[in-house]
Amino acid sequence: MTKQGMTPEQAANLSMAEQHEWFRRATSRRAMLRGGLVGAGTAIVGAAGLSGTASAAPLRSAASLLPTADRPTGSTVVPFGRHISFGADPTRQMSVAWQATNSVRNPFVRIGRSPRDLGEKLHADVRVLSTLASDTSPIDSVALVSPSTVEQYYLHASLNGLRPGETYYYTVGHDGWDPRANLAVVNSFTTAPSKRGPFTFTAFGDQGISYDAVATTHLIAGQHPAFHLHAGDVSYAEGTGHGLITDSYDPKVWDSFFQQVEAVAATVPWQVASGNHEMEPWYSADGNGGLAARFDFAGQQNTYYSFSYGNVGVITLDANDVSYEIPSGNGYTGGKQTAWLKQELAALRKRADIDFIVVQFHHCAYSTCSSHASEGGVRQYWTPLFDAYAVDLVINGHNHVYERTDPLKAGKVTTAAPSGATVTPATQGTTYVVAGGAGNSLYSFPAKDSYDGAVDDVSPIASFVNEPGQTKTAESVTWSRVRYTGYCLLAIDSAPAARGRTSKLTVRAIDGFGAEIDRVVLARTAK
């Protein structure tokens, strides 16, 4: 099927930037013919601006764009989809984001140290995504006819100057909807402490919207995590996942997504990675304009970014940049991301307060899962750097299963690490975990499952690596230690030690019912 006069085959021959440019020209022609206000796939930003990732999109003020007739007034528009993320300094900065179903004036956050003592209005910026309904593939059985444009209003407030290790309460509103006058939803968050201490964080990827996703999302809350890592394939609004302008796309799926996760994401900072289902060529030349309108990246301007919490440094990468399997984003940073990764790893390893380095991204460095197996681009560009800086833990998604490797150096097993084992990454190398069972439909393995309580060691396993030209090269795998076909999340406990003693990072895998299926302890001498 063709869409907008282009076939998927033609789209596959274009880079992400070329697709966006073609789409921008095609839609502006159509908009002119119709006398419309704006072309599809437009990112419109408020006063503070969107990140540079959407800079190629035409910028207009939301006020000049939107029709005013018949629009609900502020008093009937209720904020929803609250989600928070760290600023650049998690001890002092937090970003609060939410959504409104219609345009609102003067969106704001009130924040305080007690739910009964919230402060003055703090300004929020609006980021609008405008998508012509005719350019979407709605999941509704009957397509939207009127209005002809899907407008999504995301509000973002950057909170600065917070105190470390402090719990704050907040509520959000806009002109006509002041939480002081309405029965308001009040949420809380806690900033990172300035001193070393134990904490837990969680992670998963490939969530989507489903009752299984509801289950895993709410299992996060039961772990009381300091933050949550999302390894990509977030909502599946981009249903095809090829990063092509001809892919199926229903932006309103994101509305359901934010509603699904709000109870957790309003309180726990969510730090997302871009998966192949986040490449949205409609909004920007790099395909990231949609994600940048919906999320914040720890105060940084790219879908690759880092932050530290206590004794753990966390790096999030955008693996669309190196994927051979799904190449529409391949090379889009021109090597900048990999150069940045090397600098970040070197900087984190030098810090005396950082024991462990955790890296998350979407496509798997090492997996035997039948669907996508391993990504050769990740092995070409990144795993040599993980070896060089002895990265402790890598978290991936993309394959909708749970899998953990033995610790690896240069792709070789250094020691067997069954569930319950202790690994010393400084000498034994990196542990790679796939945690892609957050809620989207599950995939399968070519070998039997093997996990805590149901160990069934199989080795070697016949698998493959995705290579240039979208070829698959067979490989015989001996590193697949734990496999589980089911919904899951990771809960990771950090227990820092005094200098010269052993800090521990305990990686627990939890199934969709809350039972533990795998555990490995990473141990490192504190500097």
Ligand SMILES: [Fe+2]
């Ligand atoms: Fe996925």
Ligand SMILES: [Fe+2]
């Ligand atoms: Fe994926």
